[in-house]
Amino acid sequence: MGKIKVASIWCEGCSGCHMSFLDMDERLVELINKGLEINATPITDLKIPDEGTDIGIIEGAVATDHHEEEVKMMRERCKFIVALGDCAVFGGIPTMRNYVPVEELLERGYITTESTVQGKIPSSEEIGKHLSKVKAVNEVIKVDFYIPGCPPSADAIYYVLKEILEGRVPKLEGELLKYE
Amino acid sequence: MENIKIKVNGNEVEVSPGKTVLQVLKELGIHVPVLCHYEPLMPQGSCRLCVVEDRGVLKTACTTPVEPNMDIKTDTPNVINSRKLVLQLLFTERNHYCMYCEVTGECELQDLGYEFGLDHFEFPTYERKFPVDNSHPFILMDHNRCVLCRRCVRACSEVAGHFVLGEMERGIDTMIIADMDTPLGKSTCVSCGLCAQVCPTGAIIDKRSAYLGREVQSDVINTNCDLCPVGCGIEVYKKKGANFIVKIYGDWNSDVSQGVLCKVGRYLSLYDEKERLIGIRVKDDFGYRKISEDQLIKLVKDKIDKGIAYVDGTLFNEELELIKEIFKDKVYALYPEEIPIPSNITLKELDNRNFYVVIGADLNREYGTVGSIVKRNVIGNKAKLMVIDKEFNSLAKIADYVFNIKDMSMALDIIKKQDDVVVIYKDIDSDEIKLLSSLTNAKFLYLPKETNSLGLQKLGIKHNNITAECIFVFGKNLEGLKNLNIKDATVFVFTPYEDDEIHKATVLVGISNGFEREGTFYNLEGKKLKKEKILRPTYDTVDLKTFLSQILGRAEKVS
Numbered sequence: 001m002g003k004i005k006v007a008s009i010w011c012e013g014c015s016g017c018h019m020s021f022l023d024m025d026e027r028l029v030e031l032i033n034k035g036l037e038i039n040a041t042p043i044t045d046l047k048i049p050d051e052g053t054d055i056g057i058i059e060g061a062v063a064t065d066h067h068e069e070e071v072k073m074m075r076e077r078c079k080f081i082v083a084l085g086d087c088a089v090f091g092g093i094p095t096m097r098n099y100v101p102v103e104e105l106l107e108r109g110y111i112t113t114e115s116t117v118q119g120k121i122p123s124s125e126e127i128g129k130h131l132s133k134v135k136a137v138n139e140v141i142k143v144d145f146y147i148p149g150c151p152p153s154a155d156a157i158y159y160v161l162k163e164i165l166e167g168r169v170p171k172l173e174g175e176l177l178k179y180e
Numbered sequence: 181m182e183n184i185k186i187k188v189n190g191n192e193v194e195v196s197p198g199k200t201v202l203q204v205l206k207e208l209g210i211h212v213p214v215l216c217h218y219e220p221l222m223p224q225g226s227c228r229l230c231v232v233e234d235r236g237v238l239k240t241a242c243t244t245p246v247e248p249n250m251d252i253k254t255d256t257p258n259v260i261n262s263r264k265l266v267l268q269l270l271f272t273e274r275n276h277y278c279m280y281c282e283v284t285g286e287c288e289l290q291d292l293g294y295e296f297g298l299d300h301f302e303f304p305t306y307e308r309k310f311p312v313d314n315s316h317p318f319i320l321m322d323h324n325r326c327v328l329c330r331r332c333v334r335a336c337s338e339v340a341g342h343f344v345l346g347e348m349e350r351g352i353d354t355m356i357i358a359d360m361d362t363p364l365g366k367s368t369c370v371s372c373g374l375c376a377q378v379c380p381t382g383a384i385i386d387k388r389s390a391y392l393g394r395e396v397q398s399d400v401i402n403t404n405c406d407l408c409p410v411g412c413g414i415e416v417y418k419k420k421g422a423n424f425i426v427k428i429y430g431d432w433n434s435d436v437s438q439g440v441l442c443k444v445g446r447y448l449s450l451y452d453e454k455e456r457l458i459g460i461r462v463k464d465d466f467g468y469r470k471i472s473e474d475q476l477i478k479l480v481k482d483k484i485d486k487g488i489a490y491v492d493g494t495l496f497n498e499e500l501e502l503i504k505e506i507f508k509d510k511v512y513a514l515y516p517e518e519i520p521i522p523s524n525i526t527l528k529e530l531d532n533r534n535f536y537v538v539i540g541a542d543l544n545r546e547y548g549t550v551g552s553i554v555k556r557n558v559i560g561n562k563a564k565l566m567v568i569d570k571e572f573n574s575l576a577k578i579a580d581y582v583f584n585i586k587d588m589s590m591a592l593d594i595i596k597k598q599d600d601v602v603v604i605y606k607d608i609d610s611d612e613i614k615l616l617s618s619l620t621n622a623k624f625l626y627l628p629k630e631t632n633s634l635g636l637q638k639l640g641i642k643h644n645n646i647t648a649e650c651i652f653v654f655g656k657n658l659e660g661l662k663n664l665n666i667k668d669a670t671v672f673v674f675t676p677y678e679d680d681e682i683h684k685a686t687v688l689v690g691i692s693n694g695f696e697r698e699g700t701f702y703n704l705e706g707k708k709l710k711k712e713k714i715l716r717p718t719y720d721t722v723d724l725k726t727f728l729s730q731i732l733g734r735a736e737k738v739s
Binding site: 083086089090091092093095096098099133134135136138139143146147148150171172173177178179180 | 277278279280284285290293294297299300301304305306309
C-alpha cells in the first residue's frame, strides 16, 4: 500500500480540532503505520500543501480573503477535502459576527473595548481582509467529508481517516456524530 | 364502524377508521419522524417531516385520516429525500447552530439531525437575525431558534386556554408573537409556562432551569403540587446526586390537571425567597436562645395537658392526624371555613360544559388550572361564561355576562334558563348561598381557601377563638395569629417562615417546607393526593411529622 499524504490547515477556528486530532494518541502511530503521511499541517508548521496530496483537512470557518485563498489552494492540491469541526462544517462560533457589519465589529474589537486606550485597527497589507460574512467551508469549495463537533472526538477523526485509508466512504453515526 | 383495509409498505392491514395515518403507523411499530406533532395537542402538519407516500402522493401522516384502499409507503426514496430536504430547510432557515443553544442535548431538532445523519448544511445559513425577547420574568423567547412548529401556540390556546401566543406574517417572515406583537413580559401572559414545556428547540426556555442540567441528568418524580387546593400533577426534575430541583413540568397523565400548571406550581415554588425560620428557639429575658430537639420534646410534653392547638390548611393529613391524637378535641382551625354546597364535579368533568358561572374568584390569578379549563372552553369551545364578583375580575373581559354579587338574583334568572351549568365559587355570604342552592340545573365546584381545607373538614377541625395557658400553632399562613387572644399564654409556633407576627411566641420552631416534606392532602375534588419528599432540608429545620411522632413516643426513622 502506497503512502497517503495528508495536509491540514487552520482557518478561523480555535485549534481545538487539531488538539482533537492529536488526541488520537497512539492510534496516530497506527494510522501512520498503515500509510498515512502527515505533510503540511499547523503541527508540522508547514503551510502549503504539496501538489497531489490525498486528504486535505480544514479546521475553522472561512472568515478572511486569506482563508478563501487557502481553502481554494487546498481544493486544487488535494483529492479529498475533509471539513473538520463545527466551524468548518457549519460556520460555527465565528458566525456570531455575521449579524454585525465588519467596520462596527473592528471598531468594537480594537477601539471601543473597555480595556483599550488609544486603540488602532490593524491595517497591514499582510493581514487578511474580513469577509462580510463568515462562511462554512462548503460555501466556498466542494467538501467531500464532514466531521462536525466542537471539537469532534478523536474517535470520529480516527474513524473517518481509517475508512478513507481502507478505501471506504465514511459515514458518521451514533456517538461519532455530534454537533457540540 | 367497520374496519377498513389499507396497505402499509406492501402489507395489507386492517385498521379502525377515524385514526390518522401516524397513529396507525405507530401502532404497527413503524417509526415516523415528527417535529410539530405533539401527542396532547391537535395535529397541525406544519413541519412536514412525517410525510409518507400514498399512491404516489406525499401526505403528512399526522393530519391525514386513514381511508380505504390507501397504499402507504414510509421508506421510498421520495419520502426519505423529502424528509431530508425539509430537515435541511429547518436547520438553515434560522440559527440552529447547537453550540449557541441552551437545550443542546435535549433538542428534538438536534435529535432529528442525528437520526438523519445530517453532517453539514446544504444552504447558506445565518442570513437573518431575529429578536430575543427577554422581557418575561420566567420565560426567554429566542426567535432565532424557532422552527415555527406552533406547539407553543396550540398549547397556549388548546390546553392552557390563555390564547396569548399567536403568529403574524407568513412564510419565512412568520413570527410567534404574544397578543398583538407585545413583548411577552408586557403581554397578557399569565406565566403558566406550558409553551416552554412543549417547545421542541431552544426557542422558548425557562430562565431558571437553563444550564442546570438535562433530563438524563435528573431523576423525574411524579407527584402533586401542594400550593393550592387544586393539586395539579407535576413532574419534578431533581438533579441526580444533588439537592436541587432543575425544573417542574406539568404531568400530562394527571387526572386533576391534565398537563396544565400555573405560575405558582411551575415557577413560584422554585423562586421561593422568603426568609426561613431556622432552628428551635425559646424566649427568655434576653431574647431568643437556641435549644436542642430533645429539650423541645420535653418542653412540649410538659405543656400538652394545658395546651390547645391551632392549625392551618397547609398541613398534611398525617400531620393533622398526629396533632389530633396529641391534643384530642382541642384542635382548632386558624381560619373559619364552611363548605356550603359541596363539590359534585371533578376537574376532568369540568371540561366540555355549556355554561360556566364563576363567583368571587379571579381564575387568572388564583386556582390557575381551573382557570385554564374554563378559559379553553369559553374561548376555544364557545361555552358561555358568567362572572359574578364584588370587585375587578380579569375574567370579565371574556365573559358573556358580568354581574355584581349584589345582583345575584338577576344572574340566577339567566342561569336557570341554561342547561349543563357549572358553578365555580369561593367564599360567599349565606344569603347568596341560599340563592345558589335553589339552582337545580347546576353542578358545583367549591374553591377551598387552603390546600388541605377539605382535610380539616374531614377531620372535623373547626375554627374557634379561645385561649388557654398554652397555645400551639402549626402552619404556614399565620396571619390569623393576630386575631387570637394570646397575651397571657405560652405560645409555641411551628412554621417554616420568618415573620414579625410570630415573635410574640415563646417558642419558635422552624419546620421543613415545600419539597422537603411529604404527606397527603384532599384537593378541591376531594381526591386524596400525595406530595413526595424530594429534597433534603437545606436549613436546620424540624420535620413536623417526625417530631409529632416522637411526642407520641413513637420512634420514627429519620431519613
